[in-house]
Amino acid sequence: MGLALGGFTAPWWFALLLVLGVLAGGYVWAQVRRRRNVMRFTNLELLEKVAPRRQGWYRHLPAALLGVALLLLTVSLAGPTTTERVPRNRAVVMLAIDVSLSMKATDVQPTRLEAAQVAARSFVDDLTPGVNLGLVTFAGTATVLVSPTTDREGVRQAIDGLRLAESTATGDAIVACLNTIEQFGKVLAGAEGPPPARIVLMTDGKEMTGTTTASAAARDAAKARIPISTISFGTSGGVVDIEGKRVPVPVDDDAMREIAEISGGEFHKAASAEQLHRVYDTLGEQIGYENKQIDASRPWVVLGTLSAIVAVGAALLTGGRIP
Known part of the structure; x- marks a missing residue:
């Protein structure tokens, strides 16, 4: 699947990247806030017993994949083109x-x-x-x-x-x-x-x-x-x-x-x-x-959709819910 670009027919769709940036910032802020709330819990011994075991870095994988999917789909909306003989x-x-x-x-x-x-x-x-x-x-x-x-x-x-x-x-x-x-x-x-x-x-x-x-x-x-x-x-x-x-x-x-x-x-x-x-x-x-x-949006749509599907699967496997 070739992704060599020759231009975009609707580049204004890239404005959605601002929304994606806000969402990414919101996710980081939510993680920081959650950590602060945990640190305020005074009885750490009790927290250790009742809280589920904390997952490693891969708990962020579903969100990252979802971000990639949104990025790829945004590119497809911008109407990428490629030069063909x-x-x-x-x-x-x-x-x-x-x-x-x-x-x-x-x-x-x-x-x-x-x-x-x-x-x-x-x-x-x-x-x-x-x-x-x-x-x-x-x-x-x-x-x-x-x-x-x-x-x-x-x-x-x-x-x-x-x-x-x-x-x-x-x-x-x-x-x-x-x-x-x-x-x-x-x-x-x-x-x-x-x-x-x-x-x-x-x-x-x-x-x-x-x-x-x-x-x-x-x-x-x-x-x-x-x-x-x-x-x-x-x-x-x-x-x-x-x-x-x-x-x-x-x-x-x-x-x-x-x-x-x-x-x-x-x-x-x-x-x-x-x-x-x-x-x-x-x-x-x-x-x-x-x-x-010629229109070259199809590969971006395919990759974006696959990334979204993998993101959902990863979320269910790691957290038991869709992010």
């Missing part, structure tokens, strides 16, 4: 993967794209089963390959089939994710409102085209309260071979950091396949679960 079964996650030509750079082995595919599959496999996952790819345009679903097989197949194309429309990818989340939210929304959502954006280069800039799209995401977790993928020394020419494709960390900050998300740096795996694992934990405050 629970699955986000209503959440929507859009995974946006850059498939521009720069993703064939080999600064992340074997290539940026292949490393991304391996890590993305791991992310899909480890994500909480109840989370709705969708997939958007983008180069010169953004395409919704898989609408949000709890069926992971379609997402896995789409990841396996990624193909490279020219240019990078990062802003359009974010807009496509936002539109998909909005449409899906209308279907899934209930009494609790739209489901919580997040975008995971993985790209390696500067924005080159598109009808909406990445910063403007990030502001739209912030208004919709949809954070964007960006993964800046690759190194500053990335190079690709395009039509026989070696073209530098350095990663653009600043742009990805800006998108994350504007939208209220997090920026992650992944300069290797191993780092990318760690990033996806971290995101899977953050997205798949959330910490919630």
Whole structure:
């Protein structure tokens, strides 16, 4: 029975501890008064014969147990809560993967794209089963390959089939994710409102085209309260071979950091396949679960009740009456 506390919903009940303190003080005063009354008895020899044999310290055990019971029950009335990790079964996650030509750079082995595919599959496999996952790819345009679903097989197949194309429309990818989340939210929304959502954006280069800039799209995401977790993928020394020419494709960390900050998300740096795996694992934990405050009063009620029962039993055994 765990008693780790996260807070109290009705802490004013602790005012009862003042009453408990008064009762404890009254018990001590009664014991002292009883001792004084005994000492006033002039014929001590007669008192020794007629008075019952005095019990040891354990005569105070019932009262002590009763005090413990009242203390535990007071804590339960205060509404203790504890933090628990629970699955986000209503959440929507859009995974946006850059498939521009720069993703064939080999600064992340074997290539940026292949490393991304391996890590993305791991992310899909480890994500909480109840989370709705969708997939958007983008180069010169953004395409919704898989609408949000709890069926992971379609997402896995789409990841396996990624193909490279020219240019990078990062802003359009974010807009496509936002539109998909909005449409899906209308279907899934209930009494609790739209489901919580997040975008995971993985790209390696500067924005080159598109009808909406990445910063403007990030502001739209912030208004919709949809954070964007960006993964800046690759190194500053990335190079690709395009039509026989070696073209530098350095990663653009600043742009990805800006998108994350504007939208209220997090920026992650992944300069290797191993780092990318760690990033996806971290995101899977953050997205798949959330910490919630839940009621934790039951253990205190149980212990308080048991203490009261033991107190009554101890009183009957030691004094033949209930205190």
